[in-house]
Amino acid sequence: MPHDIMGKYAVFLDRDDTLIENVPYLGDPKLVKLMPGASTAIADLRGANFLLVVISNQSGVGRGLITKEQVRSVDAKMEELLGGENIFATYEHCFAVPGDPYDDRRKPSPKMIQQAASDLQIDLKRSFMIGNRLCDIQAGNSAGCKTVLLSLHVPTNEMQEASRLASFVASDWPKAKDWILEQASKHK
Ligand SMILES: [Mg+2]
Numbered sequence: 001m002p003h004d005i006m007g008k009y010a011v012f013l014d015r016d017d018t019l020i021e022n023v024p025y026l027g028d029p030k031l032v033k034l035m036p037g038a039s040t041a042i043a044d045l046r047g048a049n050f051l052l053v054v055i056s057n058q059s060g061v062g063r064g065l066i067t068k069e070q071v072r073s074v075d076a077k078m079e080e081l082l083g084g085e086n087i088f089a090t091y092e093h094c095f096a097v098p099g100d101p102y103d104d105r106r107k108p109s110p111k112m113i114q115q116a117a118s119d120l121q122i123d124l125k126r127s128f129m130i131g132n133r134l135c136d137i138q139a140g141n142s143a144g145c146k147t148v149l150l151s152l153h154v155p156t157n158e159m160q161e162a163s164r165l166a167s168f169v170a171s172d173w174p175k176a177k178d179w180i181l182e183q184a185s186k187h188k
Contacts, residue, residue, distance in 0.1 A: 014131030025060030027070030037173030
């Protein structure tokens with residue numbers, strides 16, 4: 001269904017341990033490695049006309065461990081590995097450290113998702129949030145999206161609650177992508 005009739009829909013994506021392997025406070029683009037299956041899944045989601053939006057907490061900036069420029073260089077490398085520029089409609093990063101006065105955008109807050117939805121006129125009810133942490137699922141649920149827990153690297157102490165709250169738990173990227181496409185097809 002054309003976007004101009006129904007409003008746009010998106011897949012909001014966590015970055016670390018969802019799109020790329022998590023290296024804590026990663027600032028070196030040479031260390032960027034895609035998660036298994038991410039490349040094909042992203043290509044298929046783009047092919048299905050989803051806007052793709054990265055929603056990422058990057059507190060390493062607020063902690064003074066990495067710069068915003070380094071975060072962006074990692075993003076650029078990730079896009080290159082995924083096959084080119086402009087794969088993502090936009091990025092929403094929160095650079096704040098938990099507990100500081102500027103952390104109100106940090107996941108589990110839905111604010112970054114809501115900001116992107118407002119900027120890009122995204123229909124949140126027909127959109128999805130995918131991530132590997134409880135805070136990703138909470139943010140997506142609070143924004144009114146369907147949520148997918150990609151269970152490749154979920155912290156052990158978050159697994160039970162994140163699984164309970166997610167709309168779907170996917171053990172790998174192909175299963176996550178297939179479920180999203182199946183849900184989306186129900187609206188056609
Ligand atoms: Mg993550």
